[in-house]
Amino acid sequence: METRELRYFVAVAEELHFGRAAQRLGIAQPPLSRAIRQLERRLGVALLERTSRAVSLTEAGSVLLREGRAALDAVDAADRRTRRAALAATGQPGLVLVTKAGASSELLSKLLEAYAAEPDSVTVDVLLCGIGEQERLLRDGRADVALLHRPFDSTAGFDTEELCTEGQVVVLPAGHPLTGQPRLRMADVAALPGLPRPRWPATDGTYPEGPGPQARDNTQLFQLIALGRASAVLPESCRANLRSDLAAVPLLDAPTVTTVIAWPPHSRSQALAGLVRSATNV
Amino acid sequence: METRELRYFVAVAEELHFGRAAQRLGIAQPPLSRAIRQLERRLGVALLERTSRAVSLTEAGSVLLREGRAALDAVDAADRRTRRAALAATGQPGLVLVTKAGASSELLSKLLEAYAAEPDSVTVDVLLCGIGEQERLLRDGRADVALLHRPFDSTAGFDTEELCTEGQVVVLPAGHPLTGQPRLRMADVAALPGLPRPRWPATDGTYPEGPGPQARDNTQLFQLIALGRASAVLPESCRANLRSDLAAVPLLDAPTVTTVIAWPPHSRSQALAGLVRSATNV
DNA sequence: GGGCAGCGATACCTGCTGGGTATCGACCCA
DNA sequence: TGGGTCGATACCCAGCAGGTATCGCTGCCC
Numbered sequence: 001m002e003t004r005e006l007r008y009f010v011a012v013a014e015e016l017h018f019g020r021a022a023q024r025l026g027i028a029q030p031p032l033s034r035a036i037r038q039l040e041r042r043l044g045v046a047l048l049e050r051t052s053r054a055v056s057l058t059e060a061g062s063v064l065l066r067e068g069r070a071a072l073d074a075v076d077a078a079d080r081r082t083r084r085a086a087l088a089a090t091g092q093p094g095l096v097l098v099t100k101a102g103a104s105s106e107l108l109s110k111l112l113e114a115y116a117a118e119p120d121s122v123t124v125d126v127l128l129c130g131i132g133e134q135e136r137l138l139r140d141g142r143a144d145v146a147l148l149h150r151p152f153d154s155t156a157g158f159d160t161e162e163l164c165t166e167g168q169v170v171v172l173p174a175g176h177p178l179t180g181q182p183r184l185r186m187a188d189v190a191a192l193p194g195l196p197r198p199r200w201p202a203t204d205g206t207y208p209e210g211p212g213p214q215a216r217d218n219t220q221l222f223q224l225i226a227l228g229r230a231s232a233v234l235p236e237s238c239r240a241n242l243r244s245d246l247a248a249v250p251l252l253d254a255p256t257v258t259t260v261i262a263w264p265p266h267s268r269s270q271a272l273a274g275l276v277r278s279a280t281n282v
Numbered sequence: 283m284e285t286r287e288l289r290y291f292v293a294v295a296e297e298l299h300f301g302r303a304a305q306r307l308g309i310a311q312p313p314l315s316r317a318i319r320q321l322e323r324r325l326g327v328a329l330l331e332r333t334s335r336a337v338s339l340t341e342a343g344s345v346l347l348r349e350g351r352a353a354l355d356a357v358d359a360a361d362r363r364t365r366r367a368a369l370a371a372t373g374q375p376g377l378v379l380v381t382k383a384g385a386s387s388e389l390l391s392k393l394l395e396a397y398a399a400e401p402d403s404v405t406v407d408v409l410l411c412g413i414g415e416q417e418r419l420l421r422d423g424r425a426d427v428a429l430l431h432r433p434f435d436s437t438a439g440f441d442t443e444e445l446c447t448e449g450q451v452v453v454l455p456a457g458h459p460l461t462g463q464p465r466l467r468m469a470d471v472a473a474l475p476g477l478p479r480p481r482w483p484a485t486d487g488t489y490p491e492g493p494g495p496q497a498r499d500n501t502q503l504f505q506l507i508a509l510g511r512a513s514a515v516l517p518e519s520c521r522a523n524l525r526s527d528l529a530a531v532p533l534l535d536a537p538t539v540t541t542v543i544a545w546p547p548h549s550r551s552q553a554l555a556g557l558v559r560s561a562t563n564v
Numbered sequence: 565g566g567g568c569a570g571c572g573a574t575a576c577c578t579g580c581t582g583g584g585t586a587t588c589g590a591c592c593c594a
Numbered sequence: 595t596g597g598g599t600c601g602a603t604a605c606c607c608a609g610c611a612g613g614t615a616t617c618g619c620t621g622c623c624c
Contacts, residue, residue, distance in 0.1 A: 027613090029571085044368075047364075050573090052618080067423075075285070075288070075356075078349035082342050312586095332601065332602090567623095567624090568624100571620090574618095580611080581610090591598100591599085594596090
């Protein structure tokens with residue numbers, strides 16, 4: 001199976017429309033149809049159900065969509081990591097660390113400081129990204145290492161070390177009646193009248209259905225809370241950089257959040273090993 | 283980057299010889315040379331150092347060898363899992379479980395029995411393989427799930443659940459003086475005169491340098507021990523099927539061995555989920 | 565109900581490129 | 595110094611990826 005065929009199939013499987021997929025791929029529709037047919041013939045498997053009005057995935061097709069994406073990411077990673085290895089050899093080593101914007105910033109700065117103090121440390125570029133993008137970046141080689149937060153982020157397929165565990169707090173507008181409490185329970189904040197939890201975009205950029213305002217990052221989220229339009233349950237460490245018009249109250253029975261440092265398995269970079277070592281000692 | 287190019291590069295990187303690599307790939311040498319050059323040009327990276335007498339890997343080349351193998355395994359896995367999904371739809375679901383021949387046989391039979399008793403269980407094919415082959419089989423889709431033994435097997439890149447932990451024993455010929463002891467320490471068996479640890483083949487089938495006889499599987503190993511030519515440190519559970527001419531003595535300070543059940547991440551099969559559930563309840 | 569619009573499949577052509585053979589040029593060794 | 599080994603180069607051919615034109619089916623709407 002060639003990566004070209006995989007790319008074609010993934011495009012069609014995502015669009016469920018040969019014309020749009022072809023456009024996205026920058027080719028005409030007929031060669032795309034033919035390539036998919038040929039892929040199906042060679043696999044001996046029907047991947048798509050076509051009527052002349054709609055295209056849908058078969059069971060096998062959805063398996064190939066999932067596995068094919070992973071395989072394409074692995075190929076991309078091979079490409080990028082090879083290029084970076086060549087750069088590193090000519091004097092620009094460096095690591096790319098990715099984490100969610102606004103999370104664990106204190107831990108992150110301590111980590112970077114500790115690592116920079118190591119004898120043979122390399123430059124670390126920090127990449128801040130949105131919700132759920134980190135796994136992708138790590139998988140396809142755009143990043144070397146990530147800070148993830150269990151149980152929110154999936155650590156499937158990566159090597160990890162736990163860095164720290166913390167409780168969660170509910171973030172409310174300053175002056176909200178509940179901010180007088182020293183601590184709260186989940187039940188107390190499950191359905192605050194007028195303060196729903198916001199909706200985060202899924203990996204494809206669309207928002208789930210339901211109540212609550214849409215938020216794309218922490219800035220938007222905090223503004224919504226300050227406006228009295230939302231509330232949020234976040235790790236304790238967010239208190240460090242909370243705006244003055246917000247207040248946080250500890251939640252006794254919220255699930256704890258574990259920050260882990262994660263990297264692709266079978267990674268041989270000794271710069272990465274050094275960073276992980278520094279991280280576990282912080 | 284196309285999988286064809288990756289396959290070509292991996293072949294050359296493994297053989298370090300264009301002619302042999304071309305033969306292995308079933309093509310002539312000139313197109314192979316050209317393909318590799320083209321790959322280097324497109325990546326903008328030198329992958330191989332050629333003199334007219336020898337070929338060697340650059341730093342970037344060895345990165346691409348490692349990453350390329352992983353990517354090719356992922357592509358193979360996509361292929362195999364898609365075919366199997368199609369088979370499953372037409373009535374032959376089934377899981378393939380892989381484990382080291384001769385290890386955890388009691389645990390394995392209990393596990394299979396417990397799972398078979400579940401209401402909607404599917405057939406489980408058991409694949410017994412040699413040392414270190416399991417990760418490969420799991421990664422390239424020939425197996426769905428594996429029993430691995432930490433710290434010997436790498437669980438990098440897989441999801442795992444711990445099943446059980448056990449101590450280790452030293453296996454000696456029956457009648458050896460030390461077999462009279464109720465328990466021993468590592469230091470006692472570190473260098474038994476005339477009874478060295480055997481050498482196991484590496485993943486490429488070659489044996490490491492050093493003293494000790496060569497063994498390929500447990501049968502050979504046990505025979506060597508019975509002949510008074512070797513000794514071995516193995517998990518306790520091996521006592522269950524020890525030959526009568528061998529004896530095992532517990533080691534107090536040997537590292538414990540954890541048997542884990544492992545499967546590829548982002549695997550959605552509910553048959554697999556059922557097997558893992560059964561396993562953790564055993 | 566018939567015309568129309570949307571969509572995938574088919575037919576057919578063309579040019580790129582992957583693969584083949586022949587040969588060269590460098591290097592080691594006898 | 596000549597033969598043997600090995601990768602690179604030159605050149606040719608065929609297969610196939612990709613393009614255009616068009617067909618056939620189907621749901622929709624006046």
